[in-house]
Amino acid sequence: MTDITSSLPPVARAGRFLAGEARWSWLEIGFWVVAFGLAFFFRSNHLLFAEIAILALFAVSLDIILGYAGIVSLGHAAFFGLGAYTVGIMARSGWGDPLTGLAAAGVTAGILGFFTSFLVLRGSDLTRLMITLGVASLLHETANKLDWLTGGADGLQGMMVGPVLGRFSFDLYGTTAYVYALSVLFVVVLGLRILVHSPFGHALRAIRDNPLRARAIGIPVNRRLIAAYTLAAVIAGIAGALLAQTSGFASLDVLEFHRSADVMLVLVIGGSGRLYGGILGAIVFRFAQDAISTITPQYWQFWIGMGLVILVLAGRDRLETVGRKIVGRALPWIANKEAAR
Amino acid sequence: MLTILFDGISTGMLLFVLACGLAVTLGLMNFVNLAHGAFAMVGGYVTVIAMQRFGVPFLATLPLAFLIAAAIGLVLERTLYVHLYGRSHLDQVMFSIGLVFMAMAGMDWFMGSSPQNVILPEALKGRFDFAGIGIGRYRLFLVVICGILAVALQLTLSKTRFGSRLRAAVDDQRVARGLGIRVQTIFAATFAVGSGLAGLGGALGAEILGLDPSFPVKYMVFFLIVVTVGGTSSIVGPFLAALMLGIADVGSKYYVPELGSFVIYAVMIAVLIVRPNGLFARPGR
Numbered sequence: 001m002t003d004i005t006s007s008l009p010p011v012a013r014a015g016r017f018l019a020g021e022a023r024w025s026w027l028e029i030g031f032w033v034v035a036f037g038l039a040f041f042f043r044s045n046h047l048l049f050a051e052i053a054i055l056a057l058f059a060v061s062l063d064i065i066l067g068y069a070g071i072v073s074l075g076h077a078a079f080f081g082l083g084a085y086t087v088g089i090m091a092r093s094g095w096g097d098p099l100t101g102l103a104a105a106g107v108t109a110g111i112l113g114f115f116t117s118f119l120v121l122r123g124s125d126l127t128r129l130m131i132t133l134g135v136a137s138l139l140h141e142t143a144n145k146l147d148w149l150t151g152g153a154d155g156l157q158g159m160m161v162g163p164v165l166g167r168f169s170f171d172l173y174g175t176t177a178y179v180y181a182l183s184v185l186f187v188v189v190l191g192l193r194i195l196v197h198s199p200f201g202h203a204l205r206a207i208r209d210n211p212l213r214a215r216a217i218g219i220p221v222n223r224r225l226i227a228a229y230t231l232a233a234v235i236a237g238i239a240g241a242l243l244a245q246t247s248g249f250a251s252l253d254v255l256e257f258h259r260s261a262d263v264m265l266v267l268v269i270g271g272s273g274r275l276y277g278g279i280l281g282a283i284v285f286r287f288a289q290d291a292i293s294t295i296t297p298q299y300w301q302f303w304i305g306m307g308l309v310i311l312v313l314a315g316r317d318r319l320e321t322v323g324r325k326i327v328g329r330a331l332p333w334i335a336n337k338e339a340a341r
Numbered sequence: 342m343l344t345i346l347f348d349g350i351s352t353g354m355l356l357f358v359l360a361c362g363l364a365v366t367l368g369l370m371n372f373v374n375l376a377h378g379a380f381a382m383v384g385g386y387v388t389v390i391a392m393q394r395f396g397v398p399f400l401a402t403l404p405l406a407f408l409i410a411a412a413i414g415l416v417l418e419r420t421l422y423v424h425l426y427g428r429s430h431l432d433q434v435m436f437s438i439g440l441v442f443m444a445m446a447g448m449d450w451f452m453g454s455s456p457q458n459v460i461l462p463e464a465l466k467g468r469f470d471f472a473g474i475g476i477g478r479y480r481l482f483l484v485v486i487c488g489i490l491a492v493a494l495q496l497t498l499s500k501t502r503f504g505s506r507l508r509a510a511v512d513d514q515r516v517a518r519g520l521g522i523r524v525q526t527i528f529a530a531t532f533a534v535g536s537g538l539a540g541l542g543g544a545l546g547a548e549i550l551g552l553d554p555s556f557p558v559k560y561m562v563f564f565l566i567v568v569t570v571g572g573t574s575s576i577v578g579p580f581l582a583a584l585m586l587g588i589a590d591v592g593s594k595y596y597v598p599e600l601g602s603f604v605i606y607a608v609m610i611a612v613l614i615v616r617p618n619g620l621f622a623r624p625g626r
Binding site: 066072074119122124125126127129130131133134135137138141142145257258261264265268298299300301302304305306307308309311312313 | 367373421424425428430431432434435436438439440441442443444445446447449450558561562565566569599600602603606607609610613614617618
């Protein structure tokens, strides 16, 4: 393989390498087939699956700014919550169509993301942490105080969510919810796949690794970051909207600090800076949470926290290598296939 | 009016004692420690347990709160934190959030989730009038204690040998080590004192801020505001920021209660937009 490519001019070699990165692997195709196939099995678990798909979407949106652009955010729940409240308020006032609701949630969250992105551009990591945290707290406080609009601490009640595409209404088992959330996740991942392998995606990674150098080779750093932040906000808003629609409820919980922390944890478990990291993390996190909370319903947070501490102390990179080795052993066929390329 | 100002000042002083440890670890040592509030919570619970289970008088529990929180801080610094000094901010954030979750769930398991009350001694209860200003005795007590602590801290940092060693270790670890300064020991001691002060603040503040297992997250934003708005170059900046925050908090809750904490967050964001490195940052750093 090396002898063929090394005879090519460098630009073509780089192009071939990048195209190889962007190619669909069998693992990916298999994943989506299984995920959609699950719609026909395990009916009683579909609500849980739907939750996982929504959490995965939320984590993927954080990945754009954290994993690809390298901005540490402690307030990503702001966009999630705004999306949830947007569809919630629309559905309460009679506009119950899910898809247009999603679009509206994406737009409002995107507007907030666009305007707050200018604040995030400034200052160091610490300032960014504070600003993102501050924006989320501000929204939480607003939702708490505007109880005529949001129901305050009681949550938003009386949402009437219509059937998806006018045909599939939400059922008790959550099958519609699952397929709906998964489809949205699929579409978003498809779009992001193109995006992260485009020059835009490469520019973001360059900025993450070395902003100074990225600027020096002519990448408009601020414009790229604003675009990335806005896009992440749009997707987080859609995730929040999905949660409100599938559960028929929105409360202050969607804006709480622990939501921002959880999604970061999800992303770190799955591995940031790769599209499927958030999805993998969401699956692991939600099943772990489910398992632990059946054993100790009240104190599952303790074990999650401990997992986090161990994860960081053991070193995220090291765990990743171990994980790769395990996957490589378990699926030698796929590994060989990848190596043969 | 002046009563509110006084209440604000005392809340601000309290916030300073709670946050000054963080000002050192986050501001000077550049370690994002979101778990700072957990040490404050430990201090608060030490006071509650000592008073309710062992009948220790309130004033005697305060040094206890300081010592136990400092001891826990020291142990954690030596075993866990020390591995994370050079790591990325993301790692530090994840690690300290993990600690917060553990502390909150652990305290919930240990003490239950209901809010705890601290019964103040009779001498500290009530109010008296001084030149037309109603002054709460406990508030006055807070101002005196916290004021003494603030002055002592500032003097330690600027005048003693330990203070200059700490500043040297923070400014340039390698050179400081080359000069024979034991950087590790100094960091450990600083971290322990910072945690201890947080514990003391938690014990003092249990009456005013309330105490339940969600304490670390509820006041995390406040501590971080003190440090970021105050700037990270000295102890005076955080002190002034804490005073402003206290006055703004008490004032806005009194005059415009319908806005709640809205004012504080908005002011913080505005300040950080205008001065990303804090209000009192030294130029050129």
